[in-house]
Amino acid sequence: MTSILFKNGALLDPLEAELRPGYEVLVEGDTVREVSDRPISSAGAHVVDLNGKTIMPGLIDLHAHMIATQFDLPGQVRMPNVFVTLKALPIMQGILRRGFTTVRDAGGSGLALKQSVEMGLAQGPRLFIAGRALSQTGGHGDTRGRADFIVPDAPCNCCVRVGALSRVVDGVDELRKAVREELQMGADQIKIMASGGVASPTDPIGAFGYSEDEIRAVVAEAQGRGTYVMAHAYTAASMQRAVRCGVRTIEHGNLIDEPTARLMAEHGAFVVPTLVAYEALHSEGVKYGLPAESAAKIETVRVAGLQSLEIFKRAGMKMGFGSDLLGPSHRLQSDEFTIRAQVLTPAEIISSATTIGAEVLGMTGKLGRLAAGAFADLLIVDGNPLKDLNCLTGQGEHIHVVMKGGKVEFGTLH
Template sequence: MSSVLFRNGCLLVPGETELVGERDVLVEDGLIKEVSDRPIKASSAREIDVRGKTLMPGLIDLHVHVFGLGLNIDTLARTPNVLVTLRAVPGIAAMLRRGFTTVRDAGGANFAIREAIESGLITGPRMFVSGRSISQTGGHGDKRSRSDFLLPDFPECGCARVGGLNRVADGLDGVRKAVREEFQMGADQIKIMASGGVSSPTDPIGAMGYSEEETRAIVAEASSRHTYVMAHAYTAEAIGRAVRCGVRSIEHGNLIDLATAGLMSTAGAYAVPTLVTYRALASEGQSHGLPPESMGKISEVKDASMRSLELFRQAGVKMGFGTDLLGASQRLQSEEFRIRCEVLPPSEVIRSATTIGAEILNMQGKLGELVPNAFADLLVVDGNPLRDINCLTGQGESIPLVMKGGKICFDELTA
């Protein structure tokens, strides 16, 4: 792989509140080779002068659904596998164009789409996949509408369709088997449903998910594979139970209270708020077919979402960056930056999408920062995101160059 030398860029270091000054950054063999405040000599490297622009690490979104092509999960689960896959490809590339060089899929994506990206068959971010989310019968992952009988082979309850983002499993033996199957099929981590949800038809927000015994069994299976469990959870009660059972990453967390946030901090659990999705659902959900019972639940969690950021911060809970957008709303991915900056300073929000994201993925020193031996995931940005977060919003208009793993994937600097 060829070498690239970025000269004179203003370096953004996650955690710092100001750019650290002009630096040269040398990339070799897909890794950051050297970062220096003095000119680097590399005669064989392609040189790119980025004076006046910001050099920063690639962004990490910890809660995406690359196969979540619409709000009607029933229709999606019945769509042929090839159509779901091909329709997802442009959206996957668009994430990378926005500067997200790494994403964690929170339900649906499998090893095949990860391999397609890694092999260069399609363009997209580095991907950590969860396989299908695992839900109890009647939980957030059970998308069957209420009726007087249940079809055991309904698409959403199995794992045979690409568009089926979830699967249903109950009991200790059932959940252990489901987790083992997801790992066998290539999952990097496991996603479970620990409370009710917005888009599911039969469970209120306050409904509890898996029992403590089932949750501990799932966590034990993940631990045996040296990885972790992430859990969809809204209420303080559900979050507390999940954390006490060893869940490491709490998704959403809108209805947290300070005591439970303190429990998370003590346990070393992370929060991944996804605020933009509630604004998107509130404004676009009905027009895209979200049923009335779901629209009624959106306002409950949307109104509490900003307060949750304050509580997590007050308790010292580390927050990762997530979006959880479906269908056409995926274009709003970078709006999460703007929303969080209504409560938090830009430096903290950027840290959530860089070094904290790397921590959650157990990729410290490899992702989320421009340091020697890290993966060369790098953005060139017009402007200073620490002063104006709008540099990172939109569809990448202010990000003229995106590099992932040492390969320049998008380059408008030359033009």
């Protein structure tokens, strides 16, 4: 078993307000074996002197789409499967290079992509997948344009479209079956649409998604398999319905109000804002093929983004880190740090991308902190993120080493 001993590092523990200099971290195989402010003895370990650089846990993005390879998502559905898969590979590499060692895929990625990373066939973050997101007819996941007659565009099981991030399902019984199918195919959690959206062609943002009976059915099926439901929702009313029906995480949440935020906190729900997505859609969506009907909806949710952070913070909501970017805008992932810094402290933002992310994933103790027994997902950073988040932005220029599961994915150990 390979052992690596990092010495003379400044430990970033998300539960502490300041860096802790003079720490050592021992990695054995894929696990953190020991973390100490005293010398660690390990015969045969490869010793790395960090010379005071920051050593911190790998980052967690709770809302990203590995196969969102272009802005025109309806057009992607018709793209040959191999094209979508090959275009996803550099997206995953870029995410990992920016220090995000774990991603919760919010719709689209299947078990084969997750296993490809685990087997070393593809380089990318550890994936927690939702399979295909579930959408009602005419909802956020219904990518069909308007027509006199809507014909089903979902192919048979032997011709599944890899580029489809979602599937259209209506009714309690059909939803129960769809949840069971996604879980049987390897989904770690279930994603539903609880309100209208931006990147979909025919649904107003303020539209409700599934009925309450439908949401409860999805939640019951997920809970019966020991997992949970994440829900796309923008409006306060849609968030109230979802949380009351048992949804665990609200995605986006831009149009929140104070009473709804308090209700969510009382129910122990999480929220995953994705503010960088709207900046990307606003600045370059049309340039890269965002349909006109989607571009027209951006401002409604974009302008409310920072205010939503203030409301969630006052309510004591636990906020995870999310990006939700499409195609070439994946390069902007770490700009979410900068946007949130207008409202939140660096410590709060780092917690959202570490310990809160681990809690959402049910991986507390395994992800989000460098502690004995955790996965050896770590970053060596030039700078102090608790003082200046810029050392985590860009494309990883200030991140000298990215390690996932004890393997150095980027950088070298001297």
